[in-house]
Amino acid sequence: MSNYIVKADQVPAMVRIMHERLMSPESADVRLFMNILRMAEEHPASVVMSLLRCAPTCDRAAVMMWRTISSSRSTLEKVLPTLLCVIEDWPLHSMFTSDGDDTDVFALAGTLVLWVMVQVPKSHEAMHIYAPHFLVALLAQIFDSTVHSTEDVDTFWTQCQAEHNLQSNPSRFAMQTMKSLFSRLQCDNVVMAMERKRGWDTLLCADTQHYAVGLLAREMHRDLIPLCSRTACHLLGMLSTVRHRWDLPFLAFLVEVLDCMDLCECRDGVLEMMARYLQSECKERRRLALRGLVLLIKDTSMARRIGMLSQRLVELLGDADTEVVRMSLSVFMNVLQYKGIMVSYTTAPRLAEALLPLFDHDNSHVRMLSIQLFQKVMDMVVDEGRKPMKRIVSESLLPLFLHCHEENQRLAEASVATLFHAAGFLKKRALKEVVKKEKLWKFAECLLAEDRSRAAEHLRQALPYLRSPQEPLREAAVRFIGMAGRCLRGQPGELQVLDEALQAMSEDESPSSFNLEMQAIFGTRSAELRSSTGFNDPLSQEQYQETVRRPPSLTVNADPDTGNAELS
Numbered sequence: 001m002s003n004y005i006v007k008a009d010q011v012p013a014m015v016r017i018m019h020e021r022l023m024s025p026e027s028a029d030v031r032l033f034m035n036i037l038r039m040a041e042e043h044p045a046s047v048v049m050s051l052l053r054c055a056p057t058c059d060r061a062a063v064m065m066w067r068t069i070s071s072s073r074s075t076l077e078k079v080l081p082t083l084l085c086v087i088e089d090w091p092l093h094s095m096f097t098s099d100g101d102d103t104d105v106f107a108l109a110g111t112l113v114l115w116v117m118v119q120v121p122k123s124h125e126a127m128h129i130y131a132p133h134f135l136v137a138l139l140a141q142i143f144d145s146t147v148h149s150t151e152d153v154d155t156f157w158t159q160c161q162a163e164h165n166l167q168s169n170p171s172r173f174a175m176q177t178m179k180s181l182f183s184r185l186q187c188d189n190v191v192m193a194m195e196r197k198r199g200w201d202t203l204l205c206a207d208t209q210h211y212a213v214g215l216l217a218r219e220m221h222r223d224l225i226p227l228c229s230r231t232a233c234h235l236l237g238m239l240s241t242v243r244h245r246w247d248l249p250f251l252a253f254l255v256e257v258l259d260c261m262d263l264c265e266c267r268d269g270v271l272e273m274m275a276r277y278l279q280s281e282c283k284e285r286r287r288l289a290l291r292g293l294v295l296l297i298k299d300t301s302m303a304r305r306i307g308m309l310s311q312r313l314v315e316l317l318g319d320a321d322t323e324v325v326r327m328s329l330s331v332f333m334n335v336l337q338y339k340g341i342m343v344s345y346t347t348a349p350r351l352a353e354a355l356l357p358l359f360d361h362d363n364s365h366v367r368m369l370s371i372q373l374f375q376k377v378m379d380m381v382v383d384e385g386r387k388p389m390k391r392i393v394s395e396s397l398l399p400l401f402l403h404c405h406e407e408n409q410r411l412a413e414a415s416v417a418t419l420f421h422a423a424g425f426l427k428k429r430a431l432k433e434v435v436k437k438e439k440l441w442k443f444a445e446c447l448l449a450e451d452r453s454r455a456a457e458h459l460r461q462a463l464p465y466l467r468s469p470q471e472p473l474r475e476a477a478v479r480f481i482g483m484a485g486r487c488l489r490g491q492p493g494e495l496q497v498l499d500e501a502l503q504a505m506s507e508d509e510s511p512s513s514f515n516l517e518m519q520a521i522f523g524t525r526s527a528e529l530r531s532s533t534g535f536n537d538p539l540s541q542e543q544y545q546e547t548v549r550r551p552p553s554l555t556v557n558a559d560p561d562t563g564n565a566e567l568s
Contacts, residue, residue: 010098040078052109193222217257233261286316374418378422448487501518
C-alpha cells in the first residue's frame, strides 16, 4: 500500500467505505489507518467535509478516524483550517466536497470533532498554531447558541447527546470544548480562575457575555502573553473590516490585551477602530473605545496621533454617562502630559468651553479632572489660541473661586492652583497676587471692583451654587452674592436681579444665618426700589433693557476675612 493513491473525486466514496469498515465488528487493519492518514495528507479539505457529512454526530468509527488524523502533526495542521472554517459560521456553513456534495454541515458537528481531537495528546503543537482562531470561533458559537437555535440544530444535538452521553446544551458544550482546548494548551490555571470567579456562568448569559470575555482576557493576560497577542491580532483583523455581530465582547477582549500587541505594526488599524467605536450610540462600546485610548496613550507616538480625535472627545465631555466623561478627560490629561504636545488654537476654546460645566459635575473625580485639565489647556494652548480663550477664562474665575471652598481638600487646592493660572493667563496682576497670598475674599472684592458693570452677571453666575450639596460652597455663594449686591446699587435692572437672588436664597432647605441676613437686606432694598419706582413687580426683561445706563461709581467695603457685606 506504499503507492496508495486516491483521486480527488474518489475521496467521498473512500471515506464512506473506510467508515463502514470501522463500524463492522471485525478488527480494523493497521493499513486502513495508514490509508486514512495518507488520504488526509493529500486531500485534507475533502476528507474533513466528507467525514463530517458521513458521520456528523461523530460515532464510534468517526472518532477512530479523527483520532488517527490527530495523531500526525503534519496531517492535523492540514485539516484544521477546514475544520475551523466549518466551526466559524453558525449554525450552517455550506461547503463542497470533491464530488460536489453541498449538503449543509452543522458548525456544531465541527465543534464535536474538535472536542475529540483536543483529547489526543499528540495534537498539542498543531492546536497551538490555530488556538487563537479556534478560541474566537468557539466564543462566537457560545454567543450564537445562547440566543439562537433552530429545530434542525435541536434535533441534531439530541442525536449527539445520545451518541456521546452528553448532558450539556450546545452553548455549554462549546464552552466545555474551549476548556478542553485550554487544558491541551496547558492553561488549566485560566480554566480554574474563570471557574473561581464564576466567569463561565457569566459567559452563558447574553447580557453579561462581554464582561465574561473581558475577564477571560485578563486571566489569559497573566500567563499567556503570546497567545493573547495572536488572539488580539486576529480580532483586530475581524473588527477592522466589517462590524461583526459579536463586536462588543470581542472589543472587550481586545481592549484588555492591547498592551500585548506590537503597535509599530498595527497602530493605525487600532486607532481607526477605536475612533469608529467612539461614534457608537452604545454606551458600552464608547466606554471600551475610551479605555483602549487610555491604554494606547502610554505609547508616545500614539498620544500624538490621538490628537486627531480631539473633536469627538470634546463632544463626549457632554455625554450623560459619567464614566464616558471621566475617561474622555483622562485621555486629554494623558495626552497633554507629554512635552512638545500643544493644544491647537481651534481645539483650545472648544475644549475649555466644554470643561466649564464640568466644574460643577456631581462626580468629584470629574470635577477634579476638569479643573486640572482647564489649567493644562491654558498652559499649553498655542499663541494663536490665547485671544479666543480669554472670554472663557474670564467666565471661569468665579466658579473656580467658589470651588476653592470645596470640602475635598485636594479639589480645593486644585481650584486655587487653576485660579492662580487663570489670573495669570488674563494678565490680572492684582487678582494673581491675592490668590498667591491666599486671600480669597480679597480676590472676590477685586473681581467685583475691577468691572462693576458686571456685578449682575457675577451675581447670577453665583446663584446655582446656592443649591450645592456642600454647605461651604453654599455659604461662599451667599457671601459673594452679598458683596455683588452692594455693587448693584443704582445699576439698571437692580430690582430684577435682587428678586432673582431672593428667590434662589429662599430655596435653600437649610439656610445659614448669613443667608437669612442677606434675604432680609435684599428684601428691604427690593421694597425700597418698588416704592421709589412705582413698580409692584420685578422688571421685565424688556424694561431691563430699556433702563440700561452707566452705573455710578461704587466702593466695595467688605471684611477680607469673612466676606461680610451690607447694603446701605
